[in-house]
Amino acid sequence: MGTEKKIHFIGIGGIGLSALAKFLNNDGHKISGSDIKQTEITNDLATNFAAKITIPHHEDAVEGVDRVIYSAAVRPTNTEYQKAKELGIELLSRKEALVSILEHKEVYAVGGAHGKSTTSAMLAALLPETNALIGAIAKEFGSNVRNFPNNKVVFEADESDESFLNSNPTLAIVTNVEPEHMEYYEYDEERFYNAYRKFLSLAKTRVINAEDEFLASLDMESIKLYPSKEIKNVEFVLIDGEPHTRFVLRDLGAFDVFGFGFHIALDASLAILAALELGAQLEDIQANILNYKGIKKRFDIVQNKENMVVIDDYGHHPTEIKATMESLAAYKELLGFKSLNVIWQPHKYTRTIDNLTAFVECFEGVDELIILPIWAAGEIPIDIDLKGAFSRYNLYMADSITKEDCIVKVIKDGSVIRSYEEGLVTSFGAGDITYQIRGEV
Numbered sequence: 001m002g003t004e005k006k007i008h009f010i011g012i013g014g015i016g017l018s019a020l021a022k023f024l025n026n027d028g029h030k031i032s033g034s035d036i037k038q039t040e041i042t043n044d045l046a047t048n049f050a051a052k053i054t055i056p057h058h059e060d061a062v063e064g065v066d067r068v069i070y071s072a073a074v075r076p077t078n079t080e081y082q083k084a085k086e087l088g089i090e091l092l093s094r095k096e097a098l099v100s101i102l103e104h105k106e107v108y109a110v111g112g113a114h115g116k117s118t119t120s121a122m123l124a125a126l127l128p129e130t131n132a133l134i135g136a137i138a139k140e141f142g143s144n145v146r147n148f149p150n151n152k153v154v155f156e157a158d159e160s161d162e163s164f165l166n167s168n169p170t171l172a173i174v175t176n177v178e179p180e181h182m183e184y185y186e187y188d189e190e191r192f193y194n195a196y197r198k199f200l201s202l203a204k205t206r207v208i209n210a211e212d213e214f215l216a217s218l219d220m221e222s223i224k225l226y227p228s229k230e231i232k233n234v235e236f237v238l239i240d241g242e243p244h245t246r247f248v249l250r251d252l253g254a255f256d257v258f259g260f261g262f263h264i265a266l267d268a269s270l271a272i273l274a275a276l277e278l279g280a281q282l283e284d285i286q287a288n289i290l291n292y293k294g295i296k297k298r299f300d301i302v303q304n305k306e307n308m309v310v311i312d313d314y315g316h317h318p319t320e321i322k323a324t325m326e327s328l329a330a331y332k333e334l335l336g337f338k339s340l341n342v343i344w345q346p347h348k349y350t351r352t353i354d355n356l357t358a359f360v361e362c363f364e365g366v367d368e369l370i371i372l373p374i375w376a377a378g379e380i381p382i383d384i385d386l387k388g389a390f391s392r393y394n395l396y397m398a399d400s401i402t403k404e405d406c407i408v409k410v411i412k413d414g415s416v417i418r419s420y421e422e423g424l425v426t427s428f429g430a431g432d433i434t435y436q437i438r439g440e441v
């Protein structure tokens with residue numbers, strides 16, 4: 001991006017925008033930002049990146065800056081957006097800003113409907129001296145960003161607003177393709193699939209899951225993974241008490257990777273094939289894959305006691321939840337636990353109603369299901385009869401949960417209606433449930 005600039009971020013507390021802010025700070029730019037509330041992310045930026053943080057938004061925050069980058073959630077009515085416009089300051093969306101941020105980098109971009117954060121963090125583990133920009137906190141380096149003094153970047157590429165088309169990929173991995181974020185694509189499936197076609201066509205090297213129906217149909221030269229044939233001997237093992245998937249990939253030998261599930265082996269296999277293509281040595285890959293420690297909020301073990309394990313999972317789409325439920329069933333068996341209890345905070349009214357049948361089916365195998373109020377994410381409420389839809393389950397409708405003294409408590413109308421002191425307890429959702437299950441609210 002040339003000479004040092006003062007760059008202000010509206011909505012800097014978001015996982016995606018905070019990553020760009022840290023990345024640009026490490027590239028020598030002075031950063032500042034604002035958000036509606038103070039969080040762990042804004043505190044980190046203020047403390048470790050010398051960012052001037054304004055809470056809440058205030059028009060004075062953009063005084064004297066060279067460029068303003070704003071998140072997708074920011075509307076043109078935002079006071080800082082309006083002030084920047086009035087002052088003639090360059091205003092860019094996160095999507096637009098990617099062009100100048102990544103144009104001179106060697107980018108290894110990871111896209112797909114599911115597993116892109118996981119695959120990005122795995123690839124970062126396999127390429128230990130690269131920069132990384134990930135849409136989640138990689139536990140290996142405790143951040144969504146990692147910096148090295150070179151131009152190589154592992155980048156989680158987002159299709160939700162077509163911003164992956166601005167990522168300048170040298171190499172592109174696509175894990176799978178499934179229509180989502182269709183409100184952005186105006187419910188036009190052809191437009192959605194064309195965006196993926198274009199993303200892959202931008203890259204010199206492509207690594208794809210060739211058993212995905214859409215990816216299999218593409219006539220593009222690619223490194224193709226056929227998971228059902230090429231991933232063999234999958235087993236779930238505990239290494240130092242932590243869940244790992246062991247598998248054999250092609251004729252490359254065996255690998256152990258953190259997490260449980262065939263989807264973990266699949267994501268790791270794509271990362272391994274990409275790393276080999278980029279020149280990594282097989283023995284280094286087998287050692288470095290063990291540095292991947294999972295990502296925060298994905299099969300995230302927040303309590304690990306002899307008689308009770310508590311897991312926080314960001315899964316908010318039926319496909320993701322179903323895959324994690326299979327992993328949980330295997331984990332429960334390996335631990336010798338008697339019960340698996342799940343707390344679900346549905347995320348968005350539109351997603352819940354559009355996928356209701358699939359949601360009803362994806363919790364199979366649970367002993368008790370707790371459903372919390374739908375996390376609106378800014379949407380206008382829609383009346384959905386969740387109690388009726390999920391009547392086949394051993395069901396509790398609740399207001400919130402908390403964790404105190406290693407006990408998960410379920411609350412309805414101010415009273416504790418259930419408490420869990422043993423077994424496997426898992427929460428699903430992309431809202432504030434992640435704080436509730438940790439006992440932080």
